[in-house]
Amino acid sequence: MAGIVNKNEIYTGQVIDFTHEGHGVVKFDRYPIFVPNAIKDETIEFKVIKVKKQFAIGKLITIKEASENRVEAPCEYYNVCGGCQLQHLGYSAQLEMKKEQVVNLFKRKSNFEDTIIHNTIGMENPWQYRNKSQIPVGRNREGEIELGFYRQRSHDIVNIDHCMIQDEKHDQIMIKLKALLEQINISVYNEQKHKGELRHIILRSGYYTGETMIIFVTNSKQLSHKNKIIEYITAEFDNVVSIKHNINLEKSNVIMGNTSHTLYGEETITDKLSEYQFKISDTSFYQINPVQTEKLYRKALEYAQLDGEETVIDAYCGIGTIGSYMSQQAKHVYGVEVVEQAIENAKENAEINHIDNATWEAGKAEEVILKWQKEGIKPEVVMVDPPRKGCDQTFIETLIELSPKRIVYISCNPATQVRDVEILKRSGYQLKEITPVDMFPHTTHVETVALIEKTNN
Numbered sequence: 001m002a003g004i005v006n007k008n009e010i011y012t013g014q015v016i017d018f019t020h021e022g023h024g025v026v027k028f029d030r031y032p033i034f035v036p037n038a039i040k041d042e043t044i045e046f047k048v049i050k051v052k053k054q055f056a057i058g059k060l061i062t063i064k065e066a067s068e069n070r071v072e073a074p075c076e077y078y079n080v081c082g083g084c085q086l087q088h089l090g091y092s093a094q095l096e097m098k099k100e101q102v103v104n105l106f107k108r109k110s111n112f113e114d115t116i117i118h119n120t121i122g123m124e125n126p127w128q129y130r131n132k133s134q135i136p137v138g139r140n141r142e143g144e145i146e147l148g149f150y151r152q153r154s155h156d157i158v159n160i161d162h163c164m165i166q167d168e169k170h171d172q173i174m175i176k177l178k179a180l181l182e183q184i185n186i187s188v189y190n191e192q193k194h195k196g197e198l199r200h201i202i203l204r205s206g207y208y209t210g211e212t213m214i215i216f217v218t219n220s221k222q223l224s225h226k227n228k229i230i231e232y233i234t235a236e237f238d239n240v241v242s243i244k245h246n247i248n249l250e251k252s253n254v255i256m257g258n259t260s261h262t263l264y265g266e267e268t269i270t271d272k273l274s275e276y277q278f279k280i281s282d283t284s285f286y287q288i289n290p291v292q293t294e295k296l297y298r299k300a301l302e303y304a305q306l307d308g309e310e311t312v313i314d315a316y317c318g319i320g321t322i323g324s325y326m327s328q329q330a331k332h333v334y335g336v337e338v339v340e341q342a343i344e345n346a347k348e349n350a351e352i353n354h355i356d357n358a359t360w361e362a363g364k365a366e367e368v369i370l371k372w373q374k375e376g377i378k379p380e381v382v383m384v385d386p387p388r389k390g391c392d393q394t395f396i397e398t399l400i401e402l403s404p405k406r407i408v409y410i411s412c413n414p415a416t417q418v419r420d421v422e423i424l425k426r427s428g429y430q431l432k433e434i435t436p437v438d439m440f441p442h443t444t445h446v447e448t449v450a451l452i453e454k455t456n457n
């Protein structure tokens, strides 16, 4: 197909679709050209900047006919920061696009013709939703401190003072910490040389409690100027209940290391979801959009169709949030999670929430589920919410042997979800419904919750 377009030449075309990265797709014959920032149904002029055998990449030059869904991106950093990809697309069109991606995966690329795919559940106010900000620290050419987010597909820091999708409190903390770090002349980490001290600052806040945890991640065993930092933060911010130091000596992209110390205050912050309170440690997973999390969990609970008699497994349970929701309507909940601190949180959370029909176990889901099978635990409902890579294959095999009547599968990566559900389909399960829930407005991330039921044959 090469030869259809030439590098550096300018073309006019009609955008007919979106990629999963939110880029517009123009096709000449059947050859696709992906154009960032172009919107479906627009007529655009673009310059071809890369030509490959299967596809080309274009750069948007002019919009000849704009889509009615095009909006002015409100964030001043939008064109340089890689945090958001869809601010130029109206919010209702974003929700449609996310549903379309799920339809594409499950109906066009796979054979789930009978599955009902619902509209994406969106947010009323899709801004300032992130309760966690992972902020890389660097210095610019002039040697000034930079705090911000990475440019798309790079590790160059875009120095920012506010972010429209993060908790508003985090903006203030970023601005003040930048001034403090400049004043104490902190050593910052240089990724290429693997030298220097401060790598990241992580801010985590409880949406309903307003409590904040600040984590300093360093490439050193000590955090320099520790006392000054604590003194400054405690004087400036009433809501900061915990300051932590995390040590990450590895030359890798993983943000946090395995060792953390509490420098000030509590071990955890607390947040609330519905009537439940949850304690959250620095290394424990907690959904980043609490408003949407409640909607996601309510949908999962609806799909679970519990009547109080069921044994439920909550696999990949984090700090026990979904399991806690399920516990009120189940006989017993068994939760498994690989991060030990998260399981400690889950146990404490069960106590705080007066949940006495749940068992929490630290370990790999694929190993612990096998152990539970040997112990004779027979779940009627299994809840799974794995990381982006999806479920482990041994886990799925054991799940099939356990033969629950219902599986509720939450996924932050529908591409691996479809792979896993296909295995279940071949083993006597039917994918009944999927609901996308917009956990990450203005980004291309898609979250889904699926109801999978055992068929009678």
Ligand SMILES: C[S@@+](CC[C@H](N)C(=O)[O-])C[C@H]1O[C@@H](n2cnc3c(N)ncnc32)[C@H](O)[C@@H]1O
Residues within 6 Å of the ligand: 284, 285, 286, 287, 315, 316, 317, 318, 319, 321, 322, 336, 337, 338, 339, 342, 363, 364, 365, 366, 385, 386, 387, 392, 412
């Ligand atoms: C998407 S999170 C979901 C957590 C939880 N269900 C929630 O809603 O907060 C996935 C979780 O799986 C955990 N995890 C990753 N691999 C695992 C494994 N092999 N076995 C058990 N848990 C694992 C992660 O630590 C993380 O807490």
